[in-house]
Amino acid sequence: MRPLDLFRFSGRAVSGHRLRSALSLLGVAIGVAAVIVLTALGEGARRYVVDEFASLGTNLLAILPGRTETTGAMPGVVGVPNDLTLDDARAIATRVRLARNVAPVSIATETVARGELSRQVAVIGTAAGYREVIDFPVARGQFLPEGDFDRGAPVVVLGYNVAKELFGSEDPIGQVVRIGAWRMRVIGVNQQVGTKAGANLDEVVFVPVATALSMFNRTSLFRILVRTHTHADIETARAQVREILIERHGEEDFSSLTEEALASTFSSILTALTLVLAAIAAISLSVAGLGIMNVMLVSVSERTSEVGLMRAVGVSRRQVAVVFLLEAVLLSGLGGLVGLGTGYLVVRLLVSLYPALPASPPVWAVVAAVVVSLAVGAFFGWLPARRAARLDPVLALGRR
Amino acid sequence: MIRLEGVSRTFEVGGRPVHALVEVSAEIQAGEHVAIMGPSGSGKSTLLNILGCLDRPTAGEYFLDGRPTSSLDDGELTRLRREKLGFVFQFFHLVARLTAVENVELPMVFAGFSAGERRERAAAALAAVDLSDRLDHRPAQLSGGERQRVALARATVMEPKILLADEPTGNLDTGSGRQVLALLDRLNDEGLTLLVVTHDPLVARHAERILVLVDGRLALSVPGSRVEEAVAALLVEEPVSEGGGAA
Numbered sequence: 001m002r003p004l005d006l007f008r009f010s011g012r013a014v015s016g017h018r019l020r021s022a023l024s025l026l027g028v029a030i031g032v033a034a035v036i037v038l039t040a041l042g043e044g045a046r047r048y049v050v051d052e053f054a055s056l057g058t059n060l061l062a063i064l065p066g067r068t069e070t071t072g073a074m075p076g077v078v079g080v081p082n083d084l085t086l087d088d089a090r091a092i093a094t095r096v097r098l099a100r101n102v103a104p105v106s107i108a109t110e111t112v113a114r115g116e117l118s119r120q121v122a123v124i125g126t127a128a129g130y131r132e133v134i135d136f137p138v139a140r141g142q143f144l145p146e147g148d149f150d151r152g153a154p155v156v157v158l159g160y161n162v163a164k165e166l167f168g169s170e171d172p173i174g175q176v177v178r179i180g181a182w183r184m185r186v187i188g189v190n191q192q193v194g195t196k197a198g199a200n201l202d203e204v205v206f207v208p209v210a211t212a213l214s215m216f217n218r219t220s221l222f223r224i225l226v227r228t229h230t231h232a233d234i235e236t237a238r239a240q241v242r243e244i245l246i247e248r249h250g251e252e253d254f255s256s257l258t259e260e261a262l263a264s265t266f267s268s269i270l271t272a273l274t275l276v277l278a279a280i281a282a283i284s285l286s287v288a289g290l291g292i293m294n295v296m297l298v299s300v301s302e303r304t305s306e307v308g309l310m311r312a313v314g315v316s317r318r319q320v321a322v323v324f325l326l327e328a329v330l331l332s333g334l335g336g337l338v339g340l341g342t343g344y345l346v347v348r349l350l351v352s353l354y355p356a357l358p359a360s361p362p363v364w365a366v367v368a369a370v371v372v373s374l375a376v377g378a379f380f381g382w383l384p385a386r387r388a389a390r391l392d393p394v395l396a397l398g399r400r
Numbered sequence: 401m402i403r404l405e406g407v408s409r410t411f412e413v414g415g416r417p418v419h420a421l422v423e424v425s426a427e428i429q430a431g432e433h434v435a436i437m438g439p440s441g442s443g444k445s446t447l448l449n450i451l452g453c454l455d456r457p458t459a460g461e462y463f464l465d466g467r468p469t470s471s472l473d474d475g476e477l478t479r480l481r482r483e484k485l486g487f488v489f490q491f492f493h494l495v496a497r498l499t500a501v502e503n504v505e506l507p508m509v510f511a512g513f514s515a516g517e518r519r520e521r522a523a524a525a526l527a528a529v530d531l532s533d534r535l536d537h538r539p540a541q542l543s544g545g546e547r548q549r550v551a552l553a554r555a556t557v558m559e560p561k562i563l564l565a566d567e568p569t570g571n572l573d574t575g576s577g578r579q580v581l582a583l584l585d586r587l588n589d590e591g592l593t594l595l596v597v598t599h600d601p602l603v604a605r606h607a608e609r610i611l612v613l614v615d616g617r618l619a620l621s622v623p624g625s626r627v628e629e630a631v632a633a634l635l636v637e638e639p640v641s642e643g644g645g646a647a
Binding site for chain 2: 002005006009012013016305306308309310311312313314315316317319393394397
């Protein structure tokens with residue numbers, strides 16, 4: 001029995017029942033296409049996030065109140081963490097030489113209003129350094145003024161969309177808006193920046209951090225951002241910041257994150273998400289396998305007398321099993337190819353609709369989808385093939 | 401070439417034993433042409449299946465070329481069928497999706513012949529049954545007689561020693577039947593051992609010897625020229641032979 005002849009023989013059986021074969025391989029095609037598309041989306045989301053972080057530059061350090069690592073200490077033994085204060089930020093700014101910019105950050109949602117027009121926005125209390133840390137341009141006027149972090153002022157810088165909605169085509173500079181109960185003078189409007197560092201900067205307003213803290217009635221900062229001159233400085237700066245804060249707080253009740261660490265955390269979360277999506281799609285593949293098994297069982301019972309004939313002319317049980325198994329694998333393999341093509345087309349379509357999402361299926365998913373589709377055929381084709389091989393030749397021949 | 405010693409075949413049907421063959425002993429020489437007659441249910445098909453190594457006796461021994469077949473496993477029986485035995489059936493058993501020549505090639509595909517040799521031998525076998533102009537027709541495009549001749553070509557393409565035919569003309573009109581019988585006679589003249597199950601005296605008359613089975617027992621063995629005696633044996637026994645129940 002030569003492999004090529006065998007392929008031809010099984011292939012003839014597959015092509016002999018066009019509709020039935022097409023329907024059963026459609027199941028596998030859908031499964032494989034689902035794996036391709038879903039993993040492409042997951043991978044696209046991952047790359048998108050990683051690219052976003054990369055666009056920030058890798059010389060950024062964020063200090064957050066509270067520990068990230070949990071220790072084995074009893075609850076209550078470890079005291080409530082100290083707040084991260086403006087004094088902490090000032091200490092870092094003055095003592096860490098490697099820090100090019102330091103920006104304390106406080107965030108809350110507030111209503112911003114001008115006359116009848118009002119909307120809820122995120123109010124970011126920060127300092128002049130923030131603009132350089134995140135690196136975005138101001139369109140008109142100026143960003144928050146330089147000066148000590150403690151000095152508040154009733155001034156506000158508007159995000160691009162906020163300015164557009166409150167003022168339309170008017171010039172907002174010098175005009176007054178209300179933020180909660182506070183009257184603030186607009187000193188600047190940002191250019192359109194889009195999402196940076198996980199926030200849409202077009203949808204926020206910036207006020208001096210001291211003003212924000214009194215506005216929100218807080219003493220603790222959301223975080224302190226530090227930008228070093230170069231990427232090489234980042235670990236040294238981190239150690240210095242840590243030393244200063246331990247000295248001030250008496251214990252390590254804060255965490256410091258580099259953007260790299262954040263990016264890799266997000267990246268691994270999204271990789272896990274991709275795997276979950278792949279697993280869900282794989283379930284549809286195994287359901288498709290049941291479809292193939294069903295078709296093969298029908299095929300075996302339809303061709304019982306053919307099996308009897310084969311046995312009579314000296315075809316062995318093993319050869320009969322191989323013929324039917326190969327038929328199942330051909331069905332699922334063809335389905336896999338169709339699914340692969342369809343999946344890639346859908347991904348292309350998605351990319352052309354949403355160019356921002358760099359969706360592309362990871363190589364492992366493509367390989368796995370093809371391998372699994374073949375394996376599905378072999379696995380679900382096994383039972384029908386065994387049934388065919390075990391047919392009694394005399395009884396099989398008796399069936400016409 | 402063939403020797404049966406007390407061969408019995410018992411089936412279980414609904415928990416009851418049914419005796420399809422009862423202690424049949426016979427000997428068939430190489431090159432002989434033997435007809436097996438019997439009323440329906442007399443066990444003649446069962447006997448042919450055992451002779452063709454598709455079925456096994458439940459008692460007794462079947463010697464093929466002097467070898468006892470009861471000790472052979474499924475694989476060895478399969479090889480015997482492939483190399484020594486050819487089958488022709490009442491309902492042809494052609495594979496509908498394959499052309500005539502592909503049907504004839506089928507045994508050779510699984511025996512591992514090269515495509516070239518297969519095509520050559522299949523074409524020759526079809527020429528021998530006068531179907532050279534029907535190579536690429538599918539069974540549905542062929543007449544009954546043509547189908548049986550394709551089946552005959554398939555049965556002989558592996559050059560077997562023994563050809564087993566189960567009612568080869570049972571589904572054919574007289575003319576086609578006569579053509580198939582002539583081909584069988586010619587194959588026998590060329591030295592092929594021929595075993596034909598039939599209920600048709602005109603077919604049985606071609607044989608050198610007629611074995612008559614009644615209720616699974618060998619009732620009579622006469623030369624083909626004395627077909628009237630065989631028919632008489634059937635006529636006498638037929639009313640009581642119902643319910644034999646062979647598969």
